[in-house]
Amino acid sequence: MLQANLYRILIDTSPARVILCKDYEEALSAYQVALYTYSAKLSTKRPLLCKEMRLRVGDDVRSFFIEFVENLAQLRAFYADENTLLITPISSLIYPLPSQKYCQNLRLAVGKDYRLQELKDTLIRYGYESVDMIEMEGEVSFRGDIVDIYPPLSKPYRISFFGDECEEISVFSIETQLKEQAREDSLTIPPALFSLDCGEYERLCEAVEESDYQVMSKDMLSLGLWYLPHRELLPASYPSILTTNAARELAEIVSVDRGDALESTCAELDSRAQDFWQQVLVHIAESREDSMQMPAILQELESYRDVEFHLEALEALLAHHASKRTTIIVRSKSELAAISAKIVDSSNIVESSAVVHISTPDELILSLESTFTHSAAKRPKRPKFALDELNIGEYVVHSEYGIGIFKGIVQNTILGVTRDFIHIQYFGEDKLLLPVENLHTIDRYIAASGSIPVIDRLGKGSFARLKAKARDKLFAIADSIIKLAATRNLLQGSVIDTKAPELAVFQHSAGFGLTPDQSKAIESIFSDLASGRVMDRLLSGDVGFGKTEVAMNAIYAVCRSGYQCALIVPTTLLSAQHFATLSKRFAPFGIQVGRYDRYLSAKEKREVAESLKNGKISVVVGTHSLFGAEFSKLGLVVVDEEHKFGVKQKESLKQLSTNVHILSMSATPIPRTLNMALSHIKGMSRLDTPPTSRKDSRTFIKHKSDALLKEIIQRELRRGGQVFYLYNNIASMPAIYKHLQELFPELAIAMLHSQVNASESEQIMYEFACGKYQMLLCTAIIESGIHLPNANTIIIDGADRFGLADLHQLRGRVGRGDKEGFCYFLIESMESITEDAGKRLLALERNSYLGSGASIAYHDLEIRGGGNLIGESQSGHIKNIGFSLYLKLLEDALATLSNQPSAIEHSLDLRLNISAYLSPDLITSDSLRLELYRRLSLAKEVREVIDIEDEIRDRFGALDTLSQNFIQLIIIKILATKKRIKSILHFGQNIQITLESLEKHSIKAPTTDDDCVLESLLAYLRS
Structure with missing residues (x-):
């Protein structure tokens, strides 16, 4: 009932300047109400929305870089205009923040003179990081008379000087690094962090350098916030409202239950904030007034209610509330065409992007938008080229x-x-x-x-001989790929109806919008299925990017046309996961889904086999056990992670799918060039766009200690999650296992490495996925294709000894569901790591998305994807000449045998x-x-x-x-x-x-x- 009760307070000329919510979801809901009251001129306060930032004293702020600069921008707007309302998750305001003194802007104008060195010094003091090429907000690049700058929550600008005179200010593109047509007469530059003068900057840098906090790089971004001399706790400085959910969250943050004795257990909090929040909790528990600027608790009244709303039920809802005034919120007047003229004439119409559905004692307020969603996470664009393509010493x-x-x-x-x-x-x-x-x-x-x-x-001449050997082998591989494709191309395939309106209904029932890549892939697959030829298509995309949803659209189309489908996976765990997903998705459509793997009893296997043979089961999910099964009318085989099957299993797979449609799925990206070479002989689709709901994992570089391990692991266990502990030395793993058991006697820990046999490994992973273990102590062999949405913390012990691609891929094991993932790179000694390892780790800590450093990691993964496609047996040749050259030779072999132009220049x-x-x-x-x-x-x-x-x-x-x-x-x-x-x-x-x-x-x-x-x-x- 947050929206309705908050509306009651906001229109009651509330003096509040700050609203503290439980989390970003609740803050977003509150923001919608405040946006409506501002749009409808019921309130003069313009709402500002902060991102969630679960930062704690001593944390490296670099790990929260994107949220931090966005929240500082909202704070500047808050200070600059008294008629603003700051709406924020409580975690983001739990500590004192920079005072107004540190939120001053710098202004440049065309035609005016500026000393370049002074400008450079000022921007560095303002927290801008000097780089060769700008990629992210908060960066600046100085190149002679040209300055590139990317202010937070703004566009990147290129400022050209002629001597000391500012000659031109232009917007430029991060992707191409080229100027765009937009020219500006002046530019207001906010601080990337804090607007410090010379003395303050030097004192702050000194304090950070002498700090006891263990971080990878001690600078103003990493620790500056904790040493700013002038900070203020906003709820103590401005009239504030605390929602009831936020109050509960506050109690959890300081490890105190509401109404308890309120012992001093706030060690996590900044000491300057601790007393205040303790008093807030006492105030909540005892409901007493206090002389401090205590946040008001949002009182909830039953007569003010949030309402469930769907456009189809509008008339019924209005009839139920016939005695009340009605307000309809629309983004634009054209939306009114969706409702009757009678409702329009009898309602108050407000144009706003707010989404509000509330009922008060005398009013009903509804938005024609049925739901509000997360504003899509802003995924920074990256340059089309990377600076670290080649590094000295590599x-x-x-x-x-x-x-x-x-x-x-x-x-x-x-x-x-x-x-x-x-x-x-x-x-x-x-x-x-x-x-x-x-x-x-x-x-x-x-x-x-x-x-x-x-x-x-x-x-x-030894390298020439190695290359010649590899080329000979590759011509044989290319020849077999082309012959197989040619044979399949001559086969008559079952024609599937892909135009039926029910397919659109099935797509809509997913409950989320498809990404453009998913829509394009489904379109291509439907075209293949309806063509009359046998489909052979590869679908590549990272775990969580929606390959299964694309495959289910194909399966549904094939089942609707009267055929059966088989989804074949390399492990029992994947079989169980896919079976659960398909059963839930197909149940409303009356499609029977079966499962066939080693966890079924002999009797259950016989029953499933019989049902496949007589056509009772339309879809079956299973491992290689399915290869010998008989089908009534098999139309489509979907293979997940085909490269993980053995040679004999692949032969059986070929026999099973000789004259049926086949869709292969891979979680490792395939190189674009190889993609093009193969696309002439088989269909290729890529899913490169992550779903908007997926959150980037948070990355921390920490000095390893028992106290830190306890904090990390207990934090994940408190939210009911599981932990990966990655340690890449099998010989020392038993000692690590013993130490972890001593630290956490109650913790159920499983151990997994390459010397554990395949069936036992699969059993361990299955039991971990089922929740039998809370921690998996393992080497870097964690399955890339497995979806474990409950394991959202990964600890990488000795992270400085891993490559960039490995670290990037391992970080991707967590944060796959709707929970935020936490990745901890642990290092024995900050002082002993090499400069290159330090750069690698810092790049990954700050760039939770694929930035320039991580795009190289992605390039490495693409190359490995090419290796997956070719097969493990080629690892000797690959080691001799490297993946890149190996793939070029394969592309050339494919091109030569397909009568296409040679790939070798x-x-x-x-x-x-x-x-x-x-x-x-x-x-x-x-x-x-x-x-x-x-x-x-x-x-x-x-x-x-x-x-x-x-x-x-x-x-x-x-x-x-x-x-x-x-x-x-x-x-x-x-x-x-x-x-x-x-x-x-x-x-x-x-x-x-x-x-x-x-x-x-x-x-x-x-x-x-x-x-x-x-x-x-x-x-x-x-x-």
């Missing part, structure tokens, strides 16, 4: 010379010509200096389970004695130059190069001669490659061109000047 694979170590960009001058090269270290003293325009010939080395490769020797020997490189004076950051070199080397069309040239001009300023020369060099490379020229050699004025036919052409430039040589060669290539 293994790389050159397509001709093999595996070496990437050592970065070096500049060399030979015979007066200066160029940039990529330095790759090979075995012994061997090194390769690769011209930057040929960066496309190297890739990061990735192999299964983080294999350590053998570094190659230059000039020994034509090789051009380009040797021009000219100085050409992206100038470090123009692009000062090595990582930015490397990223641009990589993109230019991968460009296939001249148009792409021109676009990148425009981008450089936009982001860094006008190109100098050396940078312009390099752009010309790349254009020459593209044109020559398209014309399949074998080599271009140059000395002085003379240029020799060798064609693929070995025919030689010579041209002579008018002078030896670099620009003259380039222009002559371009003129020849374009002629």
